[in-house]
Amino acid sequence: MKKQLLVAMLLASSNLIFAQSGFRAGYVLPLSGDTLRGEVDYRGEQRNSLLCRYRPSATGAVVEYQPGQIRAYGFAGGTNYQSKTLPEKTTASAFLEALVLGRAELFHRVDDRNQDRYYIGTAATAPAVQALGISDTTVTRYDETQHRNVTTQQRLYTFRNVLWPIMADCPSVQTTVAKVELKQTSLIKLVSAYNTCINPAATKTFTPKNNSATRISVLGGTHQGTIRVINEANNTEHELDKSQGAAFGVGLDIPMRRFNPRLSLLLQALYVLQNYHSTYVEASPNRFNGDDITNNEVKAELATLRVPLILRYSFMRGRVQPFVEAGFLPSLNVLRDASVRSERPRFQSVDTYVFPVHRFNVGAGLVGAGLSIKAGSGSVQLEMRADRYDGTSDPIHGLALSGTRGLTLLAGYTFGG
Structure with a gap:
């Protein structure tokens, strides 16, 4: 009897997997016109950056949007994704998760190698954004104590060079750029502080839920x-x-x-x-x-x-x-x-x-x-x-x-x- 019950549960569950998607209450911002409200499919961070699946109601037809076909989409009381042009050659555009909106805007996505990528943009450069990253290089110098050339690995915090000119009109925040780390919490804190410095009323910060904690x-x-x-x-x-x-x-x-x-x-x-x-x-x-x-x-x-x-x-x-x-x-x-x-x-x-x-x-x-x-x-x-x-x-x-x-x-x- 128990085995029959288990088999029945598995069969019913497998049918639900194919019949059900992860639709949640959400919205779509078209290139022009009013906001479309209904349900948006949530399929994980990687897929969310590539495709938006929207339906006006639980029984409505599903419409798929790719980056560039709409301005943004999001979930009620939750994550917001905006269509942006990326600097990477491999991907022309993507839906980026908005972390901070305002004078400066901070975005995030997970790439096809499961790596976190961060971007910053402004109204002047929209919809293009700049990548925030670090790189490692090798440097060879002559060591006088060893009397020979020594090659070492050096980390370049290139993202700080991107942030520095953007925040030039708020020196109190700009001076902290030299110490900021390429971490989500640090970047959110920095960009939020800059936006508050320039125009507090126009600042909006999204606090990502820590759903990945073990x-x-x-x-x-x-x-x-x-x-x-x-x-x-x-x-x-x-x-x-x-x-x-x-x-x-x-x-x-x-x-x-x-x-x-x-x-x-x-x-x-x-x-x-x-x-x-x-x-x-x-x-x-x-x-x-x-x-x-x-x-x-x-x-x-x-x-x-x-x-x-x-x-x-x-x-x-x-x-x-x-x-x-x-x-x-x-x-x-x-x-x-x-x-x-x-x-x-x-x-x-x-x-x-x-x-x-x-x-x-x-x-x-x-x-x-x-x-x-x-x-x-x-x-x-x-x-x-x-x-x-x-x-x-x-x-x-x-x-x-x-x-x-x-x-x-x-x-x-x-x-x-």
Whole structure:
């Protein structure tokens, strides 16, 4: 029943992925005419700089705009993007995220190499902007103490040379240019101070939300597992009784907003307990031993430290957000107590073998689905995961543990965000 529920959740979620985009309340500023208000698609910083997708309502037709076709677009109470001509040869124009507007205007974008790029413009140069950057060069000088030429690496803060003349009409701010760093907070502070110096009423500063901060999660729940005993001699397998044990741990939630605001990378450490106990009867494969049977009793007590690396996709915005996930599942078996007691009544013999359970294991993977619910300054997650392992142990006297399957129900809390 649980597996059927998980499959249903995954199928429903996959349909939503294709049916739903990241439309939010927003606006478009055309080259002429009134502002268009409706919904704008948010697809991550890189894509936002290349394309604007607008629709007048949730049921309206989607219109796509490229840089140069509109003046700007943005989201209600949020980010503003403006069409600007770039100095780089590779890209003629782009939608740049506005950080500060006024006499001097500061913009930002993420390039195709996932690097932050900053630009500054003025009304006199619009729509063109100037790039703010640094460069490294090698300098060779004669060192009198060493009596030879010495080559060193020197960093050139070229962006300061760009900022200096722009701020010439406010000396109190201009003098601070020599110490400013090429960091978003420093640049916002500098340009805002300059605009306030010239015309406070015309200054507007956008405070970007820190959606990329890594968050910490705590998790707890229950794990139901199954495992098989493989008999290599007669090519049979027996599934042991299901195990029900605790699962708990911690994790890191790393947003990937630059690629897609709905994606996040999860790195977790989960401690999972499993106890199996089962008996079964197996007939001898030897046709000359017609009534030779073996009564097997298998016991396994396993404690596993799992370190899943998971890619999660969340959809819908608001207080409740469904998500689907898939990942890679390496693990460390910290407790490996597993054995089989084999009794052959015909020969009145009893043998006990200890399974050589692997210390390390790499699962075939995991898939899952769940809900994230806003709660206070963080969020609560309720989810179901299915996982699979093969080759739990090496064979001993033709018997091996393999085919481990599991369903995990987890509740977690993520701090922040």
